[in-house]
Amino acid sequence: MKSFTATDVLLSQPEASDLLNREAPAREFDRLLAANGPALGRLAASYTNTSSDRDDLFQEIAIALWQALPRFRGECSERTFLFRIAHNRGIAFLVRRRPLNSDVSDDLEIRDPAPNPETGLLQEQSAQRVAAAIRRLPVGYRQVITLMLEELGYGEIADVLGISESNVGARLTRARQMLRELLEEQK
Amino acid sequence: MNVDLELESWRQQWQSVSVVPPDLRKRVDRQSRFLKIALILDTLVTVGIGGPVAVWAFTSPQTDIILLAVVTWILTAAAWAFRLRVTRGNWAPASLNTRAFVDFLIGRCRSQLAAIKFGAVLFIVNLTFCTAWVYHHTGPHLGLFSWPMNIVWAVTVAFYLFLPWWNRRKKAELARLVSLREQL
Numbered sequence: 001m002k003s004f005t006a007t008d009v010l011l012s013q014p015e016a017s018d019l020l021n022r023e024a025p026a027r028e029f030d031r032l033l034a035a036n037g038p039a040l041g042r043l044a045a046s047y048t049n050t051s052s053d054r055d056d057l058f059q060e061i062a063i064a065l066w067q068a069l070p071r072f073r074g075e076c077s078e079r080t081f082l083f084r085i086a087h088n089r090g091i092a093f094l095v096r097r098r099p100l101n102s103d104v105s106d107d108l109e110i111r112d113p114a115p116n117p118e119t120g121l122l123q124e125q126s127a128q129r130v131a132a133a134i135r136r137l138p139v140g141y142r143q144v145i146t147l148m149l150e151e152l153g154y155g156e157i158a159d160v161l162g163i164s165e166s167n168v169g170a171r172l173t174r175a176r177q178m179l180r181e182l183l184e185e186q187k
Numbered sequence: 188m189n190v191d192l193e194l195e196s197w198r199q200q201w202q203s204v205s206v207v208p209p210d211l212r213k214r215v216d217r218q219s220r221f222l223k224i225a226l227i228l229d230t231l232v233t234v235g236i237g238g239p240v241a242v243w244a245f246t247s248p249q250t251d252i253i254l255l256a257v258v259t260w261i262l263t264a265a266a267w268a269f270r271l272r273v274t275r276g277n278w279a280p281a282s283l284n285t286r287a288f289v290d291f292l293i294g295r296c297r298s299q300l301a302a303i304k305f306g307a308v309l310f311i312v313n314l315t316f317c318t319a320w321v322y323h324h325t326g327p328h329l330g331l332f333s334w335p336m337n338i339v340w341a342v343t344v345a346f347y348l349f350l351p352w353w354n355r356r357k358k359a360e361l362a363r364l365v366s367l368r369e370q371l
Contacts, residue, residue, distance in 0.1 A: 030212065041206035054206060062215045088288040095292065095363050123203060130200040140370040143285065148194070149201040162284030163370070179197070 029066055039150050040086050046134055046146050047090035053097065061089045079152065080159045087143055087160060093159065094139070133182035141175035144168060229270070237263050255320055269306050289368050296361045303354050310346055314339070344360050 033040075042056040064085050072081055134142055147157045154165045161168070237260055244256035283291060318339070330336065 015344070029215075032209065037207040037211075038202075038205040041203055042201065045204065051206075058207075058210065059214050062211050063218050066215050066219060074190035084284055084288075087285050088283065091285060091289060091367065092292065095360055095367065123200075126273045127200045127203045130197055131204060134201070138370050139367060143371075146201075151198070160284060163371075176194070182192075186302055 025069060029069055032065065032069075032078070033062060034051060036079075036082050040082070041132075042150070043083070043086045043090065043146055045131060046142055047094055048097075049135060053093075057089060057093045060093065061086045064089050076159055077156065080156050083147060083150070083152065083156075083160045093137070128180075129183065129186055133186065135180055136182055137175060137178055141171055141178060144171040145175040145179060207340075233267070250322065258316055262309065262316075265305075265309050269302050269309065286368075286371055289364060289371060293361065293364045293368065296357060296364060300354065300357050300361065303350055303357065307347070307350055309317060310343070315345060327357055 016103065040061055041054070041058055044061060045054045048054040048057055065082065068081075068085055076084075134145060143161055144157060147160060152160070154168045157168045158165045163171075208352045237256075240256045262323045318336075332340075
């Protein structure tokens, strides 16, 4: 299993115009996946409830990215482009597959397990709790909250989803409220 | 709890999850190869069926053989149109925004439903023409339940069992998409 650090991600964040110079599309693709792999994996997990479905969706996202990359002309930021592709594949996957059953647990992997096994277990449980609660949100809210948790701004989220920034704000407020309630229920 | 601290705490928990499938690059390469091979196979089948018929019509320009070549190419073109309609834009509009993408999926699903009716009619036309032509060309030697015809009937039954199943599936998909659009 490949792992990525925050430094890897920061060092490989180029300007959108860098994508226009495509001497090596394969390298470009690898760089994008290396930089955004963990985020795309989390996003895939928000649309699925088993690790095999998640990996299938991740693969679909990667293929769609591979196909779409040559047509990217820098009309939007690189992150917007990536997350649009990922969410669109997620939606297509959701429509094809049976509805999410949030009772089925997922085997999530924690990037930085704590040195103390007990703390690590607690951290893992709490991460799983948040991920499970997010999967139970309606799709429109789930998309907004996952993008917000991936540190996209209101403008970028609006660009990814094709809604207004005020709509993003309204959905985020409602999504947070629902997420809070779901987490309370789980306690 | 402070609202921003709450979001930050969720973010930390959310980002602590890292799930990157191994060998992703290899899988993408393999899948891309499959897509290319599928397209090449479709083209080969088209050329493999249409080519010899066209050559036959060119070398033996009799009315029934020319008719066979013309109808074969018309039906092949119709089958390609059907296929392109069903698979149109599987990957192409990947980078549309989500709302536009869902509208695109709804449009594609509706055209797929229309294509199912088109496919059903096309198959009947094809079957009727081919059996009539073969009967006309070979005379009454080919019985309705001879082994070549049995293969044709088996394919026909399989095709008409598949179509309602596919139709139901596409209708369910359309209903899910319409409901999803309301949520977005």
